[in-house]
Amino acid sequence: MSKRTHVRALAAIGGAAVVAALGAVTVNASAAETSSNAAGAESGRLAAAGVQNVRRPAESLIPANIRPPAGSKLIGAEIVSSGTQTYTCTAAGTYVGTASVPEATLVGTLGFVHHFGGPSWQAKAPFDRSESKVTAKRVDGVDKAGTIPWLLLKVDTATGTGPLSKTTHIQRLATSGGVAPTAPCTEGQKVAVPYGAIYVFWA
Helix, strand or coil, X not given: CCHHHHHHHHHHHHHHHHHHHHCCEECCXXXXXXXXXXXXXXXXXXXXXXXXXXXXXXXXHCCHHHCCCCCCCEEEXXXXXXXXXXXXXXXXXXXXXXXXXXXXXXXXXXXXXXXXXXXXXXXXXXXXCCCCEEEEEEEEEEXXXXXXXXXXXXXXXXXXXXXXXXXXXXXXXXXXXXXXXCCCCCCCCEEEXXXXXXXXXXX
């Protein structure tokens, strides 16, 4: 199996996991949408990733305050393949209430994406030869018991020419883990807590 075929296979698996985890309605393009350049490019990207159907979360399952603006177009979705949220202990001897720094590998309809501090998301070759990168700021969130919040973020910087570079909003959904430890700690001490999530990218 060639490296490119292997990557495509992994992306297809990631895309399937996204579809299963979101458990929602299939996005079917209308005849008019299919004829447009944007839809044609989207179809090509999905075909390249080996994903036949992309599903977005049913709106009734997503709180209104973390939905993207009306009229937003789905770019793609990625699931955390492996990831951590890193916390730094404060002078008060606690991790609780401190900001975390993500470090994760995502896989899905945009291929492999590196998620790291900023927060930042960077697409990886060969799916995106320009290795597009975006950073974003939190717009709003929904707390979830026992896990990190669901979020809506707005992109504030973008580089590259790939699909990711067109992103204006990002949702973090279906989270698991990643919560700051409650045990006492020594100032400056760091701890990396495993987490899971789905990231949905919108333009």
